[in-house]
Amino acid sequence: MTKGYLALILHAHLPYVRHPEYAHSLEEKWLFEAITECYIPLIRVFQELKGDGVPFCLTFSLSPTLLAMLEDPFLQERYANYLSRMQELAQREEERTAGDPVFSPLARMYRENLNYVSYIYNEKYGRQLVRPFKELQQSGHLELITSAATHGFLPLLAIHKEAVYAQLAAGMAYFEQVFGFLPRGIWLPECGYDPGFEEIMGELGLHYFIAATHGILYASPRPKYGVYSPILTPGGTAAFGRDPETSHQVWSAKEGYPGDYNYREFYRDIGFDLDLEYVGKYLHPPGLRSNTGFKYYRITGPDNYKEPYNPQRAADKAREHAANFIFNREKQVEYYGGLMDRPPIVVAPYDTELFGHWWFEGPQWLKYLCRLLADNQYIEMITPGRYLEKGYPLQLSTPNASSWGDKGYYEVWLNGENDWIYRHLHQAAKRMIALASDFPEAEGILRDALTQAARELLLAQSSDWPFIMTAGTMDMYARARQTSHLTRFLKLERQIRKNSIDAAWLKKLENADNLFPQLDYHLFQPMSGTVPIERDKLPVI
């Protein structure tokens, strides 16, 4: 008998990074590592489970910028090259460690992993990594959803309702273009929600979104069942709240699973440990110390002393942690179930990039979790979409403004490091809305310029730039990207206004910032109910 539901949600996102102008872009490696270490290992787990007839389901959010990169032939080519270099390194590592009883099996493990990645990427799917996701959606194992077009942090763009609408609508449109159907749910970037979004989401026909714990807990009227039942927002979209216990079990610095001493140590990588002469040509860019993914040690303990990694012990631990996770869910749903007229739903969202990259054993943990749950009579895996189909009556309530970022609100994206961007982002949005209003039926090069202006604005709005500025690593890159997309937008806008579009330069921009080929600039057309900032100016006395 089902006592409770578990909705696992993996949100996969990377900013749009594509630099044909450089032989090696440090930042393109974010995508390459995520494909090798997260996306394909997860696909492997899902396909294995499916092949074994294990009934499982979870929700997978693929951000539009990530989808666009997975679909881009230039990045596909670059990734394939990167992967074959890594395979070459794997071979050399096997030779280097040959005869060593401890390290040689680890080198072999990496070679086998990379061979499998190559099999999936190159042979089975011909570089089209969205295909396995589509298959898993069709077989009912994954509920695919998406996010705002470039993962804009919507609460800080919301002085223009159109900007929020365009981010969501463009993201959904691109998702539909890739997968052939519209997503039922949306991952609001960073769970950033502001009252009023529910109207826009309702207009877009979205069935649900995920909110931070206190977004639901502090909703009004007070939700009777806290985060253990979704609420229905006035716009008609349901809001599911993040469960704090499941996030704690994975994320807690002290007690979180990924910190277990048997798990693989992230910070000991041959890219730093071995001679540059040997490893240098496999680094990205060559010769510059960076991670390779070849890591031979386990966390071992709190200090610098590290022992070699033992895959079997780590796998046993992953299984133990999966069982512990389920045990805790049983207790949890028993506790809440006793207070509710329906089985509680535990919503557990995670960044996909945690699984495999930071937490090497994460995909294995997930595999054991699904296998154990298949035989568990109390906890049933579910997706938000399927939960809604069950037809439990939902309480009408409006969530509280919130995010899942540090401190729970907007400070990560609005502080002394990044607050300068909003003056420009708002100005650009205002001008884009005016363009869409003044040129309702543009054709030819004018239409192309308007579309590219919309692309540049969307790229400028990525939450990643202010986030990286706050984090303080790679912040030069983030500042450069932020500034470039804004200036490209402003220059386009001026050319459109002056009717002097530089066709050659536009072409270059279209080739460089080439995401969302069918983007419709009309998404920025003025909507009613916008905050009337301009009109509020007082006369000078």
Added chain:
Amino acid sequence: MHPDISSWEDLDGGEILPLFYDEDRLVLLTRDPYWLFAYWEFSGETKTNVEATVQKPWEELEFALRVHRFSEGNREESYYDIKINPSALNWYIQVGVPDRQYRVDLGYYPPGKGFVPVLTSNLVSTPRDNLSEVIDDKWRLPDWQARRFYRRIARSSLSSLEMMLQREKRYREAKKKGGFSLD
């Protein structure tokens, strides 16, 4: 390099991000339940007009942000002024009261006279940092159940751990004084 691949600089087309847009604008953003952020600029025309009106150079004017607080239903509860430097371009405003609406005026004090607003902002809200006091009777848990419910959530929260712990602590302290109830 491939012929149709352009350098980053080439793509930026020699454009430089302007510092200002020569317009009158005061924008207010919410940061969290207790803080707002405002940024602004004055157009050249407005600056000239103000200087002509008060017969003083801009840099010698006394500027202030007037922060208006509204309760639900748009009733103004209070306002206060924050003196600012004429060269300031933005300001973090500690408003201190969650679940309220705010609007800010930016203006100056002419010598010997009261505040003169020049720019006014959009209206923003601070989020609650607390359970809503609004309870729908059809969706009411009995008190003892509600206590059990929310206490466990508060205990285990991570992303909002700090807030919730503080809240729990305040709740206990208030409870000791017999002040307020979580339910």
